[in-house]
Amino acid sequence: MTVPSTDAPADDAAAASLQIWHDTRRRAVTGATGNLALIETRWLPAGTDPDAEVAHARADAPATVTVTRLTRSNAETGEPERGLRRWDAASPALSAFDSISAFAYDPNWVIEAQFTPTRAGHTVPFEHIRDNGGSRELVVPGDITFTHDGVDYSLSAFDDDGALLLVFADATNRQSGETSTYSSGRFLFVQRVGLPATGTPNFGESGPVILDFNRAFVPPCGFSAQYNCPLAPAQNRFAGPIEAGERQVVFTGDLDIYTL
Numbered sequence: 001m002t003v004p005s006t007d008a009p010a011d012d013a014a015a016a017s018l019q020i021w022h023d024t025r026r027r028a029v030t031g032a033t034g035n036l037a038l039i040e041t042r043w044l045p046a047g048t049d050p051d052a053e054v055a056h057a058r059a060d061a062p063a064t065v066t067v068t069r070l071t072r073s074n075a076e077t078g079e080p081e082r083g084l085r086r087w088d089a090a091s092p093a094l095s096a097f098d099s100i101s102a103f104a105y106d107p108n109w110v111i112e113a114q115f116t117p118t119r120a121g122h123t124v125p126f127e128h129i130r131d132n133g134g135s136r137e138l139v140v141p142g143d144i145t146f147t148h149d150g151v152d153y154s155l156s157a158f159d160d161d162g163a164l165l166l167v168f169a170d171a172t173n174r175q176s177g178e179t180s181t182y183s184s185g186r187f188l189f190v191q192r193v194g195l196p197a198t199g200t201p202n203f204g205e206s207g208p209v210i211l212d213f214n215r216a217f218v219p220p221c222g223f224s225a226q227y228n229c230p231l232a233p234a235q236n237r238f239a240g241p242i243e244a245g246e247r248q249v250v251f252t253g254d255l256d257i258y259t260l
Helices: 008-029 050-060 092-096
Strands: 038-043 065-073 080-088 097-102 110-117 123-127 135-139 142-148 151-160 163-168 186-189 207-212 246-251
Touching (some): 008 097, 050 080, 092 097, 135 151
Antiparallel strands (some): 065 080, 110 142, 123 135, 142 151, 151 163
């Protein structure tokens, strides 16, 4: 259901809190290792010494570049793959970044839902933007159910280091103009009522959750083509528009991150 709102001061406070969230988001994406700074993701061949590769990359890096390591599971075998990332505090995307456009706060898109755990280790296949139609199995600890505008929903949010992360799509992804959003969909952290959003996984108990779509955000792949973001599975696709949350990353000079 939608959490009712009849208190204008409460809405004003929520809007002010949302502005702080937007400001925090801007600082995060523009940091030296923020989304806009990622200029390379390189996966290493099997048998390569990742420590040696990272050390070599760091030795050759200019002062503005930070090199980090990363690990993922192979989409077919599940075996670990290792790689590195380069972040440039002087990247073209950072230099051209203007803002993240967003909808105005809308209390009608603060929705109370129910979280129901599934069996331990339950996974759902998520296609990823750079996998050419392939999918990766992500752990989905439970179902998130609610009714909105007479439609019943059962969504799948995956375990993102102890937080429930919802990847969703809606009609605004296919629109243009002032109501358009990032074409591949958006992300939203699910708030467990009475529990912190991150740091304390507690997926074994049913309970209420809040979906505050005003805090939906453009995924990392909207800032750099070097990310491989998951796409919304069928059950997470809304037929209508969700006009709340972040919309698009705005660059000056018509920068296209896919041509960098």
